[in-house]
Amino acid sequence: xxxxxxxxxxxxxxxxxxxxxxxxxxxxxxxxxxxxxxxxxxxxxxxxxxxxxxxxxxxxxxxxxxxxxxxxxxxxxxxxxxxxxxxxxxxxxxxxxxxxxxxxxxxxxxxxxxxxxxxxxxxxxxxxxxxxxxxxxxxxxxxxxxxxxxxxxxxxxxxxxxxxxxxxxxxxxxxxxxxxxxxxxxxxxxxxxxxxxxxxxxxxxxxxxxxxxxxxxxxxxxxxxxxxxxxxxxxxxxxxxxxxxxxxxxxxxxxxxxxxxxxxxxxxxxxxxxxxxxxxxxxxxxxxxxxxxxxxxxxxxxxxxxxxxxxxxxxxxxxxxxxxxxxxxxxxxxxxxxxxxxxxxxxxxxxxxxxxxx
Amino acid sequence: xxxxxxxxxxxxxxxxxxxxxxxxxxxxxxxxxxxxxxxxxxxxxxxxxxxxxxxxxxxxxxxxxxxxxxxxxxxxxxxxxxxxxxxxxxxxxxxxxxxxxxxxxxxxxxxxxxxxxxxxxxxxxxxxxxxxxxxxxxxxxxxxxxxxxxxxxxxxxxxxxxxxxxxxxxxxxxxxxxxxxxxxxxxxxxxxxxxxxxxxxxxxxxxxxxxxxxxxxxxxxxxxxxxxxxxxxxxxxxxxxxxxxxxxxxxxxxxxxxxxxxxxxxxxxxxxxxxxxxxxxxxxxxxxxxxxxxxxxxxxxxxxxxxxxxxxxxxxxxxxxxxxxxxxxxxxxxxxxxxxxxxxxxxxxxxxxxxxxxxxxxxxxxxxxxxxxxxxxxxxxxxxxxxxxxxxxxxxxxxxxxxxxxxxxxxxxxxxxxxxxxxxxxxxxxxxxxxxxxxxxxxxxxxxxxxxxxxxxxxxxxxxxxxxxxxxxxxxxxxxxxxxxxxxxxxxxxxxxxxxxxxxxxxxxxxxxxxxxxxxxxxxxxxx
Numbered sequence: 047x048x049x050x051x052x053x054x055x056x057x058x059x060x061x062x063x064x065x066x067x068x069x070x071x072x073x074x075x076x077x078x079x080x081x082x083x084x085x086x087x088x089x090x091x092x093x094x095x096x097x098x099x100x101x102x103x104x105x106x107x108x109x110x111x112x113x114x115x116x117x118x119x120x121x122x123x124x125x126x127x128x129x130x131x132x133x134x135x136x137x138x139x140x141x142x143x144x145x146x147x148x149x150x151x152x153x154x155x156x157x158x159x160x161x162x163x164x165x166x167x168x169x170x171x172x173x174x175x176x177x178x179x180x181x182x183x184x185x186x187x188x189x190x191x192x193x194x195x196x197x198x199x200x201x202x203x204x205x206x207x208x209x210x211x212x213x214x215x216x217x218x219x220x221x222x223x224x225x226x227x228x229x230x231x232x233x234x235x236x237x238x239x240x241x242x243x244x245x246x247x248x249x250x251x252x253x254x255x256x257x258x259x260x261x262x263x264x265x266x267x268x269x270x271x272x273x274x275x276x277x278x279x280x281x282x283x284x285x286x287x288x289x290x291x292x293x294x295x296x297x298x299x300x301x302x303x304x305x306x307x308x309x310x311x312x313x314x315x316x317x318x319x320x321x322x323x324x325x326x327x328x329x330x331x332x333x334x335x336x337x338x339x340x341x342x343x344x345x346x347x348x349x350x351x352x353x354x355x356x357x358x359x360x361x362x363x364x365x366x367x368x369x370x371x372x373x374x375x376x377x378x379x380x381x382x383x384x385x386x387x388x389x390x391x392x393x394x395x396x397x398x399x400x401x402x403x404x
Numbered sequence: 405x406x407x408x409x410x411x412x413x414x415x416x417x418x419x420x421x422x423x424x425x426x427x428x429x430x431x432x433x434x435x436x437x438x439x440x441x442x443x444x445x446x447x448x449x450x451x452x453x454x455x456x457x458x459x460x461x462x463x464x465x466x467x468x469x470x471x472x473x474x475x476x477x478x479x480x481x482x483x484x485x486x487x488x489x490x491x492x493x494x495x496x497x498x499x500x501x502x503x504x505x506x507x508x509x510x511x512x513x514x515x516x517x518x519x520x521x522x523x524x525x526x527x528x529x530x531x532x533x534x535x536x537x538x539x540x541x542x543x544x545x546x547x548x549x550x551x552x553x554x555x556x557x558x559x560x561x562x563x564x565x566x567x568x569x570x571x572x573x574x575x576x577x578x579x580x581x582x583x584x585x586x587x588x589x590x591x592x593x594x595x596x597x598x599x600x601x602x603x604x605x606x607x608x609x610x611x612x613x614x615x616x617x618x619x620x621x622x623x624x625x626x627x628x629x630x631x632x633x634x635x636x637x638x639x640x641x642x643x644x645x646x647x648x649x650x651x652x653x654x655x656x657x658x659x660x661x662x663x664x665x666x667x668x669x670x671x672x673x674x675x676x677x678x679x680x681x682x683x684x685x686x687x688x689x690x691x692x693x694x695x696x697x698x699x700x701x702x703x704x705x706x707x708x709x710x711x712x713x714x715x716x717x718x719x720x721x722x723x724x725x726x727x728x729x730x731x732x733x734x735x736x737x738x739x740x741x742x743x744x745x746x747x748x749x750x751x752x753x754x755x756x757x758x759x760x761x762x763x764x765x766x767x768x769x770x771x772x773x774x775x776x777x778x779x780x781x782x783x784x785x786x787x788x789x790x791x792x793x794x795x796x797x798x799x800x801x802x803x804x805x806x807x808x809x810x811x812x813x814x815x816x817x818x819x820x821x822x823x824x825x826x827x828x829x830x831x832x833x834x835x836x837x838x839x840x841x842x843x844x845x846x847x848x849x850x851x852x853x854x855x856x857x858x859x860x861x862x863x864x865x866x867x868x869x870x871x872x873x874x875x876x877x878x879x880x881x882x883x884x885x886x887x888x889x890x891x892x893x894x895x896x897x898x899x900x901x902x903x904x905x906x907x908x909x910x911x912x913x914x915x916x917x918x919x920x921x922x923x924x925x926x927x928x929x930x931x932x
Contacts, residue, residue, distance in 0.1 A: 099815040100817070103818050105453075105538075107538045108835065108851070109542070110461075110539070112541070115536060221653065221656070226656040233662045234653050236624070239625070239647055240443055352648050354623040
């Protein structure tokens, strides 16, 4: 029976581990991840060099650009006076020592920028994926077990709408409706105007406020978090719903499910033990990738809601040709996907014991 | 099926619980401001990169630094042409405008209580010069010295009538020299590598202005609080919160009263607003076309007849209508607010017959002529793409076939500055609020002139005029020279001035004293 349920994990598909211990597996994946990151730095660096335009032209004003000493001083400051291969070697050398360079936009170390912006995105994406998992699984299961009946039809309509509507437009509509018209949610930003953020522990305001016992501040931060998180979650809810439905329907047609029903097992037990559990293998993969996407792809929502996350930082870096900023974001995004894949593979081992014991 | 029914109930229970939790989270927005505070909230699309006065050069930063740092002179309200006393109570200039002597106010104190003296002024100006930052060129040819504790002398290598307006700019903001030095500041030669005070100045106030910096961010919010040790009258608001918001959000916030002022709305966006005040002024930003005068770039665009054909083919009324309420036709390259600006009657008028006649004198046969601009870019509510499309449509009426070349800003700036584009659509905002900023840039062989392929020897009469106005100390004569300079440009040059952008401020009804200013958008200290 297990063989029927058995799915190939991403690592197996790529010829990865099969019967290793968890420790060895993680060590190997981390080593591969480091090599991948190195490759990504090379690709990112090369691509940013190919982008037309002079970063100095974007960062210096009209008069300053006409003064060769100012332009030279600027290039020296950011290491752009050296040949490109040398710039890359210097960058990697600094990267190994934990130095991501100096942002031309913020004029601060990129690592400091990322330390400030990433927790905001992580907080937003975490709430969004939480909503997505709850509603995506719930709607997916309901749709599957009520296949082609009215609940399924309604969910299909809603989820197709969720997948089709552009997030940017949805952000504006939700903001207009729920903030401006109905006053259900506060305006944009992470806190009300003029409110001091809690002292940084994690950088996530809700968590930090709780850790400091500032419950009113927690509530304020939480209210600000809700609307962008809901907007961000809608697409993922729709995807997870469709995927959960499809996975469950596929499994419902298997002989072993029919056999379980024929044995007279309660339907809830059949769904929970024989359908949901194997379906989770695929759903976890999608959820992992979706979380990575939420972390890396919230640019539009962050812009509309003035959410100071890495999406906004990436946008500012891109339009300002801030090469260290772009590189820093690329490394973070690559790291997110590598880590998410690793976590998904580890989760597989817990969901499907056959992967642990062969 | 009984168990399935139980399952449905569970689903319903979970859904109900989630809905309950979600609905409990939905609350009315509340203000967290203490009743005793007068807080002003401003929505703005952030463009500042720093609040270090000697490094910042964006209008957003200007607005904030204007409130934090005093300057020798300043401007009142919308008038950016007449400097008025600030830290300097008075100043005198010698006959040839090479030596300016400023007498300082003795009562001025920095926010930490330290007296402001001439040493701080000299330190700030030296730092501006030697830091080799974006605004450093403002100090080109200038040297500041302090003969005594409350006197500052600025000496110019060449006659420079713009010194009083230059020192009113926020880049000349006076910092507390001891405090800044103690936090890595360096003002002497070598400051480009030795000065490390920028991060300090992005977190702490080192000025004597009516406000102090209490929170800094490039992406979220900048907070200013009233300086209790301010030497002048205390400002009306005890706290100013400036938030980074998109235009769409600004329109909603200001109508809802969550923000008191929205800085970045376009005229079209203000049409649908209700319950707010709209202050419409005209910006000092001049949009212009150029037709490259370098024959090596294009034998067509360098032909003066082609340039005149473009000049007379345009319908300027439609262009200002396109730009929206507040916009006016740019009669010349110098904006209307400055000395020597042309009058509306001097402006170029559309003349299709003349345009066609001029075009007939050229070798142009209808081939596409590239028009480069910042693709996807917008400034003061005007989209480059839309503006270029309108221009292209107007020129096609006389047979000029433009090939629109929207280009990412970095690349577009590079080719523009290299002078390799056949035609370009750009704007110019003044580095300092004086007509000299235009005569020193738009003449033949000057910075923007060269971008348009206008070589140094291309128009000797114009060059002679530029040289004459640079040393003319009589204001009336200078104004006449600036007018003539622009008339010459309108008659025969690669430049075609188009419009001045509108300057729009939207505020709630309870904000009093709001006025647009071309340097810092709005003077926060004047608001009541």
